[in-house]
Amino acid sequence: xxxxxxxxxxxxxxxxxxxxxxxxxxxxxxxxxxxxxxxxxxxxxxxxxxxxxxxxxxxxxxxxxxxxxxxxxxxxxxxxxxxxxxxxxxxxxxxxxxxxxxxxxxxxxxxxxxxxxxxxxxxxxxxxxxxxxxxxxxxxxxxxxxxxxxxxxxxxxxxxxxxxxxxxxxxxxxxxxxxxxxxxxxxxxxxxxxxxxxxxxxxxxxxxxxxxxxxxxxxxxxxxxxxxxxxxxxxxxxxxxxxxxxxxxxxxxxxxxxxxxxxxxxxxxxxxxxxxxxxxxxxxxxxxxxxxxxxxxxxxxxxxxxxxxxxxxxxxxxxxxxxxxxxxxxxxxxxxxxxxxxxxxxxxxxxxxxxxxxxxxxxxxxxxxxxxxxxxxxxxxxxxxxxxxxxxxxxxxxxxxxxxxxxxxxxxxxxxxxxxxxxxxxxxxxx
Amino acid sequence: xxxxxxxxxxxxxxxxxxxxxxxxxxxxxxxxxxxxxxxxxxxxxxxxxxxxxxxxxxxxxxxxxxxxxxxxxxxxxxxxxxxxxxxxxxxxxxxxxxxxxxxxxxxxxxxxxxxxxxxxxxxxxxxxxxxxxxxxxxxxxxxxxxxxxxxxxxxxxxxxxxxxxxxxxxxxxxxxxxxxxxxxxxx
Numbered sequence: 378x379x380x381x382x383x384x385x386x387x388x389x390x391x392x393x394x395x396x397x398x399x400x401x402x403x404x405x406x407x408x409x410x411x412x413x414x415x416x417x418x419x420x421x422x423x424x425x426x427x428x429x430x431x432x433x434x435x436x437x438x439x440x441x442x443x444x445x446x447x448x449x450x451x452x453x454x455x456x457x458x459x460x461x462x463x464x465x466x467x468x469x470x471x472x473x474x475x476x477x478x479x480x481x482x483x484x485x486x487x488x489x490x491x492x493x494x495x496x497x498x499x500x501x502x503x504x505x506x507x508x509x510x511x512x513x514x515x516x517x518x519x520x521x522x523x524x525x526x527x528x529x530x531x532x533x534x535x536x537x538x539x540x541x542x543x544x545x546x547x548x549x550x551x552x553x554x555x556x557x558x559x560x561x562x563x564x565x566x567x568x569x570x571x572x573x574x575x576x577x578x579x580x581x582x583x584x585x586x587x588x589x590x591x592x593x594x595x596x597x598x599x600x601x602x603x604x605x606x607x608x609x610x611x612x613x614x615x616x617x618x619x620x621x622x623x624x625x626x627x628x629x630x631x632x633x634x635x636x637x638x639x640x641x642x643x644x645x646x647x648x649x650x651x652x653x654x655x656x657x658x659x660x661x662x663x664x665x666x667x668x669x670x671x672x673x674x675x676x677x678x679x680x681x682x683x684x685x686x687x688x689x690x691x692x693x694x695x696x697x698x699x700x701x702x703x704x705x706x707x708x709x710x711x712x713x714x715x716x717x718x719x720x721x722x723x724x725x726x727x728x729x730x731x732x733x734x735x736x737x738x739x740x741x742x743x744x745x746x747x748x749x750x751x752x753x754x755x756x757x758x759x760x761x762x763x764x765x766x767x768x769x770x771x772x773x774x775x776x777x778x779x780x781x782x783x784x785x786x787x788x789x790x791x792x793x794x795x796x797x798x799x800x801x802x803x804x805x806x807x808x
Numbered sequence: 809x810x811x812x813x814x815x816x817x818x819x820x821x822x823x824x825x826x827x828x829x830x831x832x833x834x835x836x837x838x839x840x841x842x843x844x845x846x847x848x849x850x851x852x853x854x855x856x857x858x859x860x861x862x863x864x865x866x867x868x869x870x871x872x873x874x875x876x877x878x879x880x881x882x883x884x885x886x887x888x889x890x891x892x893x894x895x896x897x898x899x900x901x902x903x904x905x906x907x908x909x910x911x912x913x914x915x916x917x918x919x920x921x922x923x924x925x926x927x928x929x930x931x932x933x934x935x936x937x938x939x940x941x942x943x944x945x946x947x948x949x950x951x952x953x954x955x956x957x958x959x960x961x962x963x964x965x966x967x968x969x970x971x972x973x974x975x976x977x978x979x980x981x982x983x984x985x986x987x988x989x990x991x992x993x994x995x
Contacts, residue, residue, distance in 0.1 A: 381987055384937045385956035389844070395957075397843035397860070398853075405861050406835055413828045413868055430874070431824045437881060438820050 475514045476542040498564035498581055504557035505588045508550055512595050515546045519602055540630065547633040551640045558644050561585055565655055579655050586648045589641065596638050603631050819871070819883045826872045834883055835864055841958055842891050848938070848953050849895045859898065863890050888968040892950070940990045948983035955980055 388395065468487050471480035488507055495503040518539050561582065568581050607628060815837065821830035842863055847856035867887050870876050880886050941949055954965045962980075966973045 381937070381984065381991060382956060384933050385941075385952060386959075388848075388934055388937065388957050395844050395847050397840050397847075397857075401857055402839050402843075405839070405857070405864075406832065409835065409861065409864055409868075410828060410832060412865060413831065416869070417826065417828070434823050434878075435820060437879070438816050438823070441881070 475517050476546065477538060497560075497567040501557050501560035501564045501581075501585055502588060504553055504560050505585070505592060508553045508557065509588075509592055509595065511546050511550045511553065512592065512599060515543060515550070516595075516599050516602070518543055518546070519599065519606065543630055544633060547637050550637050554637075554640050554644050557585075558647055561648060561651065565651065569655075582648055582651050582655055586645065589645045589648060593638070593641055593645070596634070596641060600631075600634050600638065603634050607631050815883050819880070822868075822871050823880070831868055831871075838884065838887055839864070842887060844957065845888065845891055845953060846895060848941070848957065849949065850898060851938075851942075855898065859891075859894050863887065863894055866890060866894075882967050884964065885967045885970070888954075889970070937987075937991075940987055943990055944983060944986055947979060948986060951976065951980050952983050952987065 467480070467483050471484040471487065474480040474484050488510070492500070492503055492507070521539065564581055607630075815834070818827075818830040818834050821827040822834070839860065843856055843860045846859045846863075847853065850856055850859070864887075867890050870886075870890075871880065941952060944952070950969065951965060954960045954968065955962075960968075962973045962976050965971075965980075966976045969976065971979075
């Protein structure tokens with residue numbers, strides 16, 4: 378056997394004909410390369426390999442089938458983990474992104490999915506969360522816009538892109554607010570189907586309003602920042618550093634922001650009206666007249682909401698007053714207060730024009746608010762409005778106290794009456 | 809291992825970039841082996857040269873086709889498979905022409921300077937062993953040539969023939985046994 382193997386191994390050396398002729402090897406190579414070159418030239422389209430297909434090829438060529446087979450379960454597990462953690466990681470990474478960034482679309486898609494999976498009656502709240510997120514993005518872009526150094530460093534056209542992104546965000550905020558209003562109606566209807574309690578039904582609208590108030594506060598603060606930028610741009614029109622942002626563009630930004638605030642106020646008016654309507658209609662549907670307690674509760678909610686609004690305004694006015702002392706400008710103070718106060722007036726006036734059904738007290742409250750607000754825009758009057766509202770709240774509380782006192786007195790009278798009767802009875806028995 | 813990795817890298821370049829230079833290097837690595845593999849089966853120099861040229865051209869065309877070549881894992885495995893198919897085609901055409909070409913060109917050229925007795929004897933032995941190999945079935949022939957002439961490992965042969973290493977080892981043992989039987993019966 379060894380001899381045969383030896384003879385086989387010798388074949389290559391001993392049989393010269395079994396070895397290729399070196400000159401033929403070279404000539405054949407030359408011919409082959411020419412043919413390949415010609416074929417490549419004749420091919421009209423050379424198929425382009427993508428990174429993905431090249432990766433598949435590399436996997437196919439460099440990793441043996443046995444390894445692939447043995448690690449297949451692990452790979453499947455890793456793939457699942459990559460999908461799960463990848464999407465989670467992508468979500469986390471995209472959370473802070475703003476328009477124009479790579480992950481922003483991921484963030485918006487994630488929001489869309491979350492909204493689709495949010496069931497009623499929580500959809501309106503989810504929608505407001507989205508609004509809040511948009512405002513946060515707007516704030517970030519506005520802040521980037523206001524940093525002078527960044528503007529200098531930026532490539533041409535970036536400022537315009539930012540202004541474009543802001544305009545787009547304004548539109549989106551308004552659209553989302555309108556949708557939130559629609560969602561609120563649907564949520565209320567859904568809630569109505571599941572509960573008969575007036576307070577529970579009002580609760581959903583009250584929660585909505587509270588979130589709107591918070592959003593309103595954010596919008597006001599952002600409005601202030603925008604105003605500061607407008608002032609800055611107007612002052613520095615001749616500066617080369619700021620020329621990339623035109624004054625009229627920033628003024629447009631300010632107007633757009635005011636439009637957003639107006640939309641928010643309209644949504645708030647509707648929500649307040651909704652709160653009262655829900656309470657009244659629920660009580661009526663339950664086959665009884667709205668109870669005094671429920672009526673008071675609704676009034677209280679309305680008072681709280683508007684008080685909050687006036688409080689915010691007053692705070693802004695007071696804060697501005699401090700600025701006024703430093704910079705000596707009373708005009709800015711009034712300017713800052715104007716949009717907020719005007720919107721509060723709108724809230725009150727709208728309630729006045731469209732009186733809410735079923736409650737005299739509601740009408741009285743709104744009339745008082747309106748009267749207090751529409752007088753003028755001065756700090757004193759705002760404070761006065763606040764005081765009056767507080768007095769109204771105190772009056773309500775006093776009324777409740779009086780009611781309970783009255784009950785106590787009546788109980789005491791009854792007790793005394795009973796005691797007296799008992800005494801009379803016992804005296805009669807002894808007699 | 810290094811050689812194997814080099815071959816895989818060249819194959820990757822050909823597949824993804826249609827790299828002619830990479831293919832030229834693969835040609836250099838395999839042309840002699842493929843020629844010998846074909847020659848030992850066909851025993852005709854000119855025919856072996858033509859077939860080898862054709863094998864390399866067809867292999868290139870196959871490799872650059874994204875659809876056709878997507879499952880190719882090993883260049884050696886693929887080109888030897890291509891060679892086997894070409895040889896089968898030649899056998900078929902020969903049988904159609906009713907030519908018995910098995911022993912056409914099996915003779916050892918004794919060059920004038922190789923005139924010492926030992927060398928003549930070696931070449932005579934080679935002629936005999938070649939004739940004996942030709943009597944074996946195709947599968948045995950291929951395994952013996954790849955293992956002892958081309959000095960390939962069992963794993964490489966398994967890769968080329970698309971068999972498991974155990975199967976290659978068993979076939980190789982049977983092929984040697986058969987060859988020995990033939991050799992003894994000749995004596």
